Amino acid sequence: MKPSLRAQAVAPMELAGLQRLARSGSLDIALGIPPGDPPAAVVDAAVSALRQGRHQYADTSGLPELRAVIAADALRTHGVVVDPDTEITVTVGATEALLTSLLAVTDPGDEVLLLEPYFELYPGVVELTGAVPRFVRLRAPDWRLTEDALTGALSPRTRAVVLNTPHNPTGRVFDAEELDLVMNVCQEQGIVCITDEVYDCTVFDGRRHLSPLAMPRARSNSVIVGSLSKKMQMTGWRIGYCIADPEMTTVLRRIHEHTTVGTNHPLQYGASALQASDVLDGRLLFQEQRDELVAGLSALGFTVSPPEGGWFVFAGTEALGWSARALSRRLAESAGVLVAPGSPFFQRQEDSDRWIRTTFVRGAETTRKALDRMAAFLAAEDPPSR
Ligand code: PMP
Helix, strand or coil: CCCHHHHHCCCEEEEEHHHCCCCCCCCCCCCCCCCCCEEEEHHHHHHHHHHHHCCCCCCCCCCCHHHHHHHHHHHHCCCCCCCCCCCCEEEEEEHHHHHHHHHHCCCCCEEEEEEEECCCCHHHHHHHHCEEEEEECCCCCEEEECHHHHHCCCCEEEEEEEEEEECCCCCCCCCHHHHHHHHHHHHHHHCCEEEEEECCCCCCCCCCCCCCHHHHHHHHHEEEEEEEHHHCCCHCCCCCEECCCHHHHHHHHHHHHHCCCCCHHHHHHHHHHHCHHHHHCHHHHHHHHHHHHHHHHCCCCCCCCCECCCEEEEEHHHHCCCCHHHHHHHHHHCEEEEEEEEHHHCCCHHHHEEEEEECCCCCCCHHHHHHHHHHHHHHHHCCCCC
């Protein structure tokens, strides 16, 4: 059987393959797996949903009780009232929310702007819709979004921009000036802003997470993509959502019905028992660990800008004389430490081999041990001559 061109355009997920490299006893500081589990009461509610016979389709837009939980979270996070009946769609993770949003606003051949570096999934999801990714370059060390980079990537076929804030992998939390820039361009060009805010629970140094949701002028051309995966520590439950104005929500719900019919019923019921106090407070939980990882990597000779939010530290390997690919392979094979090479986050070859992505969310002890193993490895092994 000959696969479709769009299937051929989708590369295997390198980060998923990473775990296979791990030896037993490896320390994984590559993947953003939450440190804990959702509360027992929420698990009990999911189990009782099964016992009570909630085995059939739910409301395809998402259980009303769960949409109310998501609306309450939006109010807490942004001070914005969202109508759960007309503005929220529950999806199979942020991943389906992205696909559904892109299908809702692009036709084949349309262009979608992605900030580069990007979360590994994005180019493939855009390709699956038949649209074409165009890249807006963020530059180290501050990874700021500039007007030149954004407007330089526009074309008459541009239909959407995907803005991920807090940003994976750089840790940027885009500020008011950058958000204004995106909104101005979206309004002038009549394009849609899709913001991926799955790390909205983790912003450091007293910063605030900003979203188009809280910008009245942006509501009519933005789709907010969110997820319970990280903030409720339930990546395996596969529950995400889109927030958009009622008109766009009608479209999103139609597509959602055609892609998945709906998210699984018993787990939605369980998640409806979530309370405000269950939201992971990344600032409280991770600030110290972030500081420790940043300091540790800097001391080892990596080039590091402290992340403003999110779960990752993006570290440059050039000053060490190592290519990111060789270093991440040798660390996995020889030191028992998994870090993500930069290649999944860039399409530009010259950038992709200069960065590794590490996370501080796997616990203070894991961070410390991983840094010790990396120090011992770097002291013992020279980079291969290029
Ligand atoms: N967006 C970003 C930026 C992510 O880092 C991730 C998960 N690592 C996702 C989306 C996917 O989230 P979900 O589990 O809700 O599909």
